[in-house]
Amino acid sequence: KRPLKIECPSKEIRDLLLSGIRGKTGRPTPFTGTLAFIRKDLTPTQLKMERDARDEARQRNVEAGQIVCGVRDFSLYHYRTPRPFPSTYGRARDTNTNPSADLVRSGSAPPSSGSVSTDATVLSSASASLSPLPVNQSISPFESHHRKVHAHSSSTRLLSPQTVSLYYANARSIRCKSPQLSFILSSSLYRVICISETWLDLSESDFFLVCGFPEYFPFRCDRITTDDYGRGGGVACLVHNSLSPVLISSFSSTLLESCIVDLNVPFTSSFPFRKIRIITVYRSPSSPTSSLVSLLSHLVTHISIDFPCVILGDFNFPSIDWTTLSSPVHNDLLDFISDNHFTQHVHFPSRLQNYLDLVFSNRDVIRNVAPSTPLSDHLSVIFDLCIPLPPPKQHVTSRLYKFADWVSINSFIFNHDWTLAFSRLDVQQSYEYFVSFINDLLDTFVPLSKPSSFSRYPKSLKILYSKSRNLSRIASNSYASYKMTDRFNSALNRFHCTLENRIVNSSNPKLFYSYCNSKLNAPKITPSGIVDSDGSLLLSNNLKCIAFDRFFCSVFTHPQSSPLPQPSPSLTFDIPSVSELDIIYALSKLSPKINVTPDHIPSIVLSKCRSSIISPLLIIFNKSLLTSQLYTLERRRFIMDVTFLQSVVNNRYSMDASSLLTCTPLTRTLQPFLSGIPSHPKLLILHKTLFVTTFALNPPHSTPTQLFAIGLIFNLILAPSPTLAAQQITDSTP
Template identity: 25%
Template structure:
């Protein structure tokens, strides 16, 4: 367990449907641990995988999932780096537009609430406050961060001589209930970034003084609306090691030593290996020998899970340098670091556009050259894919598991229930000199191999159809 800062980003995006490509590429080139968005204007036709690369757990609530007097617009979203142990809590949400997510911090939970309250929508306003009040016990026992656009334009936020925190002024009757409730629950407001009209509309509340370095973001994920500047801030928390998969590695079959594989396969006496075994044991022996040959003669490489597959090396290098100088500038406030960061930010965007343009050209060529439409559906599949994260807790009926071994045992229990165990295992005896003979014609085997559909999935063994 160790203390560290998580970096949070917030923006009222004023719609993402027409900005998905730009947003996706900007997310890849940043290092935010948590991204909170309001007014996403998303609907079910836009998948989360079109907005976020692998490595993010996305919890969203489009306007259609909430009760609002308006049909279009709205929508809230919270995306959390999969290295953090996050959970969605729909049971805590109101009928307004809010999403509740918790992050494990030591032996406690930190709740992040992202909300959007439309102007002149009293039903959403009261629903959010009534629900917030009903969660009083949970709020009093945990750290809660609330971010969003609450449409309180007349409320001002000023420094206090008696407190290090901002205090509200010009609180009218329509906003008094909101301010009073948050004050009663011990929340302070930390955002000081003003919009073009010198107002603070997008607010950051927390019931603990753990919010640090709230500032206007220098690299918005989408172009800013003049009324809603993007914000970034830090929160200090106790890191908890979640249940997650190991680093992803795969085999490069194009560089395998097939001469050695053929020689070693030819030297194996399969009759002797399988003699006296039942079918299950024989199959296990077969896969074990094939697996050892693959491990021995097929090189392994690590799969890049952070950056997109079509990013070139110079693009990735530029993004890393940009993040380095941004972090350095934030720490030391050296103007030369900011100049380097600005130059690298512009260069990285140009390089990403270059790589994306090249990728689209290759996809279009693949689609046009594929007479059976496979190129098109391959592209659609890649667009819709989103790397899944492993939840911290899995359940099966009345049983639950939250450790790697326990989860595996739970899966084994589930799959075992779908099979029947045979009473007696069938044993096959392989004789050294069988009376039957099998003639295999080399040209026939070659013809069958050449007609294998190479685009088929390799299956659970991950062995390719051909190499």
């Protein structure tokens, strides 16, 4: 451990300080004098990272005109509330000269004050970096770019709010890395996650990839196992739905897999492209040369200068020197990189001292390449894509009905004078008044959900992960880094085991089977984009609806409609009515579930308020029967079926329904009201028999309108024939 470094101005003060620390008290003896400085004893790499981070923070503060950035643990971070410059800060930055360079040129010794001595200590290491190169030493263009990227990424990695972060890892079987991947997905730090060596096959679901996070789309290419080649290999790419990902192609050859995904981004002045292409590759060390040649030939047809392309993965070419772009033997990958103007961005060995995991791009769209916590014996790679960050998803609030105050809701509904409220309103206005009244009560007495925090993981796990990530960035492939990674993985596995034991030992079978189902089946995910028949990409819902409509119209034909016979006149007509018993019976059949309805009144509200809600529903239903208005063309068949049912029940075959066929249309919200429930016992039995079927086949209708629909007659576009209706009556008659 390297906790502190204390520099004393004299040997006597040093001995006095050490004697107090080594004594029985274990603390230094008070003494008079000034210490040069006390700070953490940092390694040269840590000193350089801290110096670069301070320079970047100073530059941002000067540009902002106030202190907005600081340095903590070699990383740049933003203050929540900016502060004004201190008096010394402003005077020290009035000029554009570099004070460190001036001190190095002049060779002057720094003063012995605390603050200045600290700068002098930093400048001592800076002087080494500013020393000129020998005359006979030249730098290749790739090495110059390599040093520039190394200096930029090793300084500090600040997740910019204007870029999209990408995470790449070699997993060596993602099946046993589900806790780690779930932790990374829950952090929401990375919009794109690429994985090599997934070791999955066609029999395994996408749960091992998305881990119950439906906002990520999984794209994968698994290895085809044969007798000669067993398990292993495979690549996957997880993309957030805000980037509208579309799978372009997947490639599989002998011990080599690849997956190509497009990210569709908005066109801006800073990023004048409509998309960026991500290509994930895994090549086994035993893969033959012919497989690599086939892959490169496949990639040539999928890369273009019209949009950026990023190729990343585990290529297993340890013999290539990426500083000089040379190899002991001829390598087709180097020819492909040079011919297509790709740049390699990984400047650190990913496994031991070998550069196996690589990142290429044909445009300058990659920033802040750095190592991160590994998932296997390979270091993970994180970097930023300079593409516009999609707007954050707004939290959609929902009502928490399990915490609702049902006593107050029932009291307000029961004490309200519905007769007076509906006295001067028609059917449509009465229903709108009822819906508005109920929703106002729900807004008042039902709490709303709040957005969840960072994740469900405890703070201790987040701290361990942060330490592991910082150690991987500062001292990659070191013993301390691997030990911290093991500590994090052990703590994470213990947390998941505790969570599973809690679910298994609980007395809630629904929670147990829900957990088992989530492990067996991946969440249902709707693709963000589809490809039309002409090859165009459809991203918006309007374009998708038009495409589906065009496809269905090309398959189905319009039904041949024949003219309906004229209804025979009738002198009598029994107007059906709705009673309180009918409403009570219908409400008793409702299951208290939270279903989605257009009027935002789910079944649980009607079930919990069944005793108080009878009065308004009774008025609305009977008023709708007395003022029935139907579509003259669309519902003509329905009128004839109602006539037939009335004739069967009442043993009368003459009924005048011509007035119903000439009325003006009514809004679709109240259409299911119009049939009502006839008061005849036989037809009431028919309604009770078909109630469940009606409720299941008509989910778009609101819950109150589903209560008193007449069954299949009204809910289908083409009503059932009279023969079928008569058969249903015969079957339901006791």
